[in-house]
Amino acid sequence: MTGEPSMRTACVIALTFLVLAASVRAGPVVTLSVSPAVISQGGAVVVTVTGDLPDGTLQVRFAGRTWPLYRDSNRWRTYLGTDPNTAAGSRAIVVEIVDHDSIQILARRIITVRRVAFPRRTLIFDPETLALLTPEKVAEEQAKVAAGLRVLEPAQLWSASFRMPVAGTITSPYGVISIYQGASHGWHHGIDIAAPEGEIVRAANGGIVRLAEPLPLSGDTVILDHGMGILTFYMHMSALDVTAGERVHTGDIVGRVGSTGLATGPHLHWGVRVNGVYVDPLLWAH
Numbered sequence: 461m462t463g464e465p466s467m468r469t470a471c472v473i474a475l476t477f478l479v480l481a482a483s484v485r486a487g488p489v490v491t492l493s494v495s496p497a498v499i500s501q502g503g504a505v506v507v508t509v510t511g512d513l514p515d516g517t518l519q520v521r522f523a524g525r526t527w528p529l530y531r532d533s534n535r536w537r538t539y540l541g542t543d544p545n546t547a548a549g550s551r552a553i554v555v556e557i558v559d560h561d562s563i564q565i566l567a568r569r570i571i572t573v574r575r576v577a578f579p580r581r582t583l584i585f586d587p588e589t590l591a592l593l594t595p596e597k598v599a600e601e602q603a604k605v606a607a608g609l610r611v612l613e614p615a616q617l618w619s620a621s622f623r624m625p626v627a628g629t630i631t632s633p634y635g636v637i638s639i640y641q642g643a644s645h646g647w648h649h650g651i652d653i654a655a656p657e658g659e660i661v662r663a664a665n666g667g668i669v670r671l672a673e674p675l676p677l678s679g680d681t682v683i684l685d686h687g688m689g690i691l692t693f694y695m696h697m698s699a700l701d702v703t704a705g706e707r708v709h710t711g712d713i714v715g716r717v718g719s720t721g722l723a724t725g726p727h728l729h730w731g732v733r734v735n736g737v738y739v740d741p742l743l744w745a746h
């Protein structure tokens with residue numbers, strides 16, 4: 461009987477230690493939701509994180525890179541895009557917090573990315589048009605786009621679903637491999653909608669005009685920033701009806717259909733970019 465009190469003390473200490481160990485191991489209570497769980501290459505998933513988050517920078521790891529998360533009232537949200545280069549199969553989405561040198565994993569989900577057999581197309585440009593395709597012109601275009609997209613809006617500016625910017629026949633879908641001059645020139649970063657020269661092109665959703673100027677290869681171009689890393693691109697137009705910095709709403713006129721830049725005829729190239737990845741626009745608008 462004499463040993464009982466010390467035994468009890470030992471038990472209390474052990475229990476306290478267990479509770480402490482359990483709370484350390486459990487870490488912060490974080491809820492991660494990912495939707496949908498299965499996508500095809502060119503699709504996107506929305507990631508939402510709620511809970512008591514520790515100090516540090518919240519980020520998502522997916523497909524070999526990190527993605528920003530955006531504050532959205534009492535939760536964090538982001539969109540992860542995939543393209544023909546995203547490896548198909550089971551892919552992990554990992555939410556982690558970075559605080560100085562330490563990275564703590566808060567939650568993890570597995571999604572399935574399905575492979576898509578993207579078709580090929582052969583394009584024939586007249587020599588004058590093809591002469592545009594020089595390393596200097598490519599670099600000039602990339603620099604202009606990068607300058608326009610230096611600052612992006614973190615808050616969501618779009619509402620409801622996106623609308624098609626112009627009515628017409630889709631002459632080239634997303635992801636098609638372009639062949640010209642006997643070589644592959646990469647996959648199509650958007651869709652081509654054939655429409656008469658001068659046809660009105662409308663904003664697919666609300667946003668801020670980040671670029672509205674002629675580009676060497678993409679011709680008269682408008683880029684809209686819809687917030688949270690979502691951008692839409694309108695290219696090869698014959699006229700621009702907006703200026704950089706302007707706020708637009710769904711359906712506002714941004715330009716006119718044309719065939720400026722590296723184009724074989726009047727059409728609108730429409731692209732949707734999700735945090736740096738060009739996705740299939742038809743999954744955003746119908």
Ligand SMILES: [Zn+2]
Nearest residue numbers: 650651652729
């Ligand atoms: Zn195109």
